[in-house]
Amino acid sequence: MTVDAESRRAHRAAAARDRATASAQAPGYRRDIDGLRAVAILLVVVYHVWIGRVSGGVDVFLMISAFFLTGSFVRRMEAGKRLAVGSFLLSRFRRLMPAASVVLAATLGACWLLLPQTAWPQLWKEGWASLGYVQNWVLAADGVDYYAHDSALASPLQHFWSLSVQGQVFVLWPLLFLLGALIMRGTKKSPTVVMAWLFGLVFVGSLAFSIWETADLQTFAYFDTRARLWEFAAGSLLALAVPRLRLNRFLRAALGWIGLAGIVVCGMVIDVRGGFPGYLALWPIVSAALVIVAGTRPKGEHPELGEFGPGRFLATRPVLFLGRDAYALYLVHWPVLILWLNVRERPQASFLDGLAIIAISLVLARLVTMFVERPLRLAGGQRGSVWRNAGVVLLCAVVVASVLVPWQILTTSKAAAEQAAYADEYTGAMGGDTARDGKGIPVIPIPGDDAGRWAELDEACSGRFASDIPEVQESCTQTSNADTAKHLVVVIGDSHANEFAGALQPVASERDWGIVMLMRPWCSLDKHEEGTEADGYCGGWQRAAMDKLIAIHPDAMFTIVTAAAPDSPDERVLNGIDEVIDEATAAGIPMYGVRDNPRSSIYNYYECAYNKEPCDFPLSGALAETNPAAPLADRIGLIDFTPWICPHGTCYTELGHVSVYLDNNHLSFPFVKSLAPALSGQLGDFLKP
Numbered sequence: 001m002t003v004d005a006e007s008r009r010a011h012r013a014a015a016a017r018d019r020a021t022a023s024a025q026a027p028g029y030r031r032d033i034d035g036l037r038a039v040a041i042l043l044v045v046v047y048h049v050w051i052g053r054v055s056g057g058v059d060v061f062l063m064i065s066a067f068f069l070t071g072s073f074v075r076r077m078e079a080g081k082r083l084a085v086g087s088f089l090l091s092r093f094r095r096l097m098p099a100a101s102v103v104l105a106a107t108l109g110a111c112w113l114l115l116p117q118t119a120w121p122q123l124w125k126e127g128w129a130s131l132g133y134v135q136n137w138v139l140a141a142d143g144v145d146y147y148a149h150d151s152a153l154a155s156p157l158q159h160f161w162s163l164s165v166q167g168q169v170f171v172l173w174p175l176l177f178l179l180g181a182l183i184m185r186g187t188k189k190s191p192t193v194v195m196a197w198l199f200g201l202v203f204v205g206s207l208a209f210s211i212w213e214t215a216d217l218q219t220f221a222y223f224d225t226r227a228r229l230w231e232f233a234a235g236s237l238l239a240l241a242v243p244r245l246r247l248n249r250f251l252r253a254a255l256g257w258i259g260l261a262g263i264v265v266c267g268m269v270i271d272v273r274g275g276f277p278g279y280l281a282l283w284p285i286v287s288a289a290l291v292i293v294a295g296t297r298p299k300g301e302h303p304e305l306g307e308f309g310p311g312r313f314l315a316t317r318p319v320l321f322l323g324r325d326a327y328a329l330y331l332v333h334w335p336v337l338i339l340w341l342n343v344r345e346r347p348q349a350s351f352l353d354g355l356a357i358i359a360i361s362l363v364l365a366r367l368v369t370m371f372v373e374r375p376l377r378l379a380g381g382q383r384g385s386v387w388r389n390a391g392v393v394l395l396c397a398v399v400v401a402s403v404l405v406p407w408q409i410l411t412t413s414k415a416a417a418e419q420a421a422y423a424d425e426y427t428g429a430m431g432g433d434t435a436r437d438g439k440g441i442p443v444i445p446i447p448g449d450d451a452g453r454w455a456e457l458d459e460a461c462s463g464r465f466a467s468d469i470p471e472v473q474e475s476c477t478q479t480s481n482a483d484t485a486k487h488l489v490v491v492i493g494d495s496h497a498n499e500f501a502g503a504l505q506p507v508a509s510e511r512d513w514g515i516v517m518l519m520r521p522w523c524s525l526d527k528h529e530e531g532t533e534a535d536g537y538c539g540g541w542q543r544a545a546m547d548k549l550i551a552i553h554p555d556a557m558f559t560i561v562t563a564a565a566p567d568s569p570d571e572r573v574l575n576g577i578d579e580v581i582d583e584a585t586a587a588g589i590p591m592y593g594v595r596d597n598p599r600s601s602i603y604n605y606y607e608c609a610y611n612k613e614p615c616d617f618p619l620s621g622a623l624a625e626t627n628p629a630a631p632l633a634d635r636i637g638l639i640d641f642t643p644w645i646c647p648h649g650t651c652y653t654e655l656g657h658v659s660v661y662l663d664n665n666h667l668s669f670p671f672v673k674s675l676a677p678a679l680s681g682q683l684g685d686f687l688k689p
Helices: 003-024 031-051 057-078 085-114 117-131 135-144 160-187 191-223 229-244 249-269 279-294 317-323 326-344 351-376 386-421 495-511 533-552 577-586 605-610 669-673 676-683
Strands: 476-478 487-493 513-519 556-560 591-594 637-639
Touching: 031 057, 031 249, 031 279, 031 317, 031 326, 031 351, 057 160, 057 191, 057 229, 057 249, 057 279, 085 117, 085 160, 085 326, 085 351, 085 386, 117 135, 117 160, 117 386, 117 605, 135 160, 135 191, 160 191, 160 229, 191 229, 191 279, 229 279, 249 279, 317 326, 326 351, 487 495, 487 533, 495 513, 495 556, 495 591, 495 669, 495 676, 513 533, 533 577, 577 591, 637 676
Parallel strands: 487 513, 487 556, 556 591, 591 637
Antiparallel strands: 476 513
């Protein structure tokens, strides 16, 4: 090695040491809190890998981030410096994005190679959402979306939800400080007083909202930024209070050990994933606050006095060694775990698997920290050049886009070309069992083809078809000719009634019918026991929708009249269907009852069909031997697609190169559309032109 090379190497090493020293000596730096981060990430990893639960460690991370952010801004306000929000945001995202974008791009690339194509569209959506720091909203919407694609595979990108929430708060918090600065000018109050009031309002309002939303809609609340703001506000309030705390070291030590123990056992005692972020999330937040308070020395306390709290342990070399890679370890451990389980085809890691996953994650985290995060990290308290920061942020976006863009373009263009080449082969229900004909024709609908998944009418209900009741109007749709067609029919019920419309549309077009659909997810016309959750959600809609149907007075109504049991022949007629028939008959509205299709609680039949897996099943184990609605035939017309869904007593997952199912219980739109001739035959001459 030449002298110049040795000199350059020494210079780079010295620069790295200077950055690390500057960071460690930055205002407000706390070695014990770095150690607390290490404990929190270790709990997150261990709980994910071996226990299969959520630890509460992420909540600790969220709180700590606000603790440091608030301290930094308050010091600027007290010193009379400009807040310079724009430069702060660029410097903060320059800090966050390099490691996140490299891990995100690498994870997406691995998913491209290792995961089935049925998982790709969701990964594309989550990849862009993670890059834009809105992943939490995608997961929140999918968690309560009845039509979200059903899959047993956990997303390798799911953990980006917390980074998204954090990124959104990093935008919101500076705006609160700007508001605080304006209030200070008008009131002459100190920054601490003003910001304490503001963060106190955020804490109380967000916590109240979080408790309410968690009780009513926990799946959405878990990812909802609004339900998480109070956790950040708690960290901010703590940052304002810590400089004014005066506790003796023995009390601080006791509080610290109690807090550390609370963090460790939180996930064992509380159902974090199923009960957060309502009042239960106070557990890890208060526990973390106790640990932070324990490491706070009041002014005047001699530094040589003994330290009995957890701070001494948290500031040891092994803990800090792990803490320096905490961010990178959080980023890499989850995709390593999910991809490992997918390749090994296991629902949970064994002890040895877990050791391997953690070892790989530690190595990758060290590499990400050394070669991505550390070289681009600014010295503590520094914000760097605006243009350089903007360049780094832009480069990070390009890194992720360089994987997503070609992946999506190549996949969709190939699928479009194949569908065009084999257009005549997609016969669906009318083509028989062609799943094993050896032609290698790709199944439709292709993954990600949202327009080809569900039957959709032309527009929202309007005019005389519109309803003043929000629950009815929100999912009420109609064909554009509903008010001018020769005849009008109404489809009423849940998503299974919605899928039936796929077969009805071609028939309606031939017979000059207009269609109105009164639909609500999960709500068929099945009558539920009063006072139950199902009755609370569906009961009011059922009554209002039937009233609207009677007011419209169509030439016919269609609804599902049986309910299939998953993986069982225990099919039944809907409760209360006699009353529905009586009401329709009294109003002079002909009624057609459609038999439900077979369903499963185990298999995603769409993935079976697309991946050419043998998931066909016998009809005898899925539906009753005869249509249980048959006794109603003298009062209503009956529609039964069973002979076409399950020809010759076998229910196929693919027919005529079309996936019969969309998931584990809904039929796909292309397949239902192919049932139009079967529907027309069963309707006979009814309302023919």
